[in-house]
Amino acid sequence: MIVAGRGGGGEGVRLVLETEEAMLLSELADQVDSVLLLGEPDDPALGRLLPSAYPDDAEASAEYTRYTRESLVDGKRQAAQRVRDATAAPAGSGVVEIELDQSEAWGWLTFLTDLRLILAERVGVDDLDDDEPDVDAETRDDYLRAAYEWAGFVQGSMLEVLDPTDG
Amino acid sequence: MTATLEELDLDLAAQGAAEVPWRAIVWDDPINLMSYVSYVFRSYFGYPRDEAERLMLLVHNEGRAVVASGHREAMERHVQAMHGYGLQATVVRGEG
Structure with a gap:
């Protein structure tokens, strides 16, 4: 995976993914x-x-949800889609190149955040009622943890390009 | 002129009533990258880098930060935006 600035001084970010990385990302986005x-x-x-x-006010909380949920879900689904x-169905060239302008990059950043929130919640949720170690669950958790770390790496790399701190 | 002065008085009265404004609060979570939170504060609120960093560090170190205050509707819009970015945010009245 390569994360770089765009050529020609344009704002945004350029991603180069291995085919396997693109397939993984596409699968994770579909799950989100x-x-x-x-x-x-x-x-x-x-x-x-x-x-x-409004965690301390059930009525206000329900009203907020009523007014905001549809638009929030739409925005998050659009970003994931x-x-x-x-990243879907990459051609057989070995790498997938993706150019994102500033606004498209935000969609990726928020998607990666949502992905990490879900993965963090999913890791180990079954551990509570496990009397004996479940090899399948452990393997699954390893996979989720690796995906969580990788999504964080991708997001961090994008931020270094979009928002360099040494400027 | 008289009308203008009366309006001014009304404005001052309204300000008095709004002494306990609503606040938008962002809470710490173990997931989001510090660089992401800071970038969200700068991009969405338009805060200068220093202020965005200060608020992000408040969230990180103190567990929360007031990121905006004012009318309830405006605070709900801010909190909705924060939820869109994947940050944990709530609306509270007063000091919060």
Whole structure:
């Protein structure tokens, strides 16, 4: 994975992904979209993506949700779908090059945030009622942890390009 | 002129009533990168880099920061935007 500035002094970021990375990202983006579309109301991952604005006031909280949820879900789903589509079905060239302007880059940054919020919630959720070590669950958690770290690396690299601190 | 002065008085009265404004608060979470939170504060609120960094460090070190104050509707818009960015944010009245 290469994260770089765009040529010609344009604002934004250029990503070069290995085919496997693109496929992984596309799959993860599809899963984020699914959580937003199909997630049960009591899914704690949805609670991370769509938190209450009034945790101490059930009535105000419900009203805030009523007025904001649809637009928040739409925005997050759109961001996830754009990442999924940009990384889907890469041609066999070995790498996938993606150019993002500032606004498109924001979509990626917020998607990567939502992805990390979901992965953090999913890791180890089954551990509580495990009497014996579950090899499948451990393998799954390793995979989720690796994806979580990788998404953070991608986001951090994008931020270094979009918002260099030594300027 | 008289009308203008009366309006001024009304404005002052309204300010008095708004002494306890609403606030938008961003809470710390173990997920989001510090560089991301700071970039969100700068891009969305238009804060200078120093102020965005100060607020981000408040969130990180103190667990929360007041990022805006004013009318309730405006604070809800800010909190909705923060939720769009994936930050944990709430609306509170008064000192919060």
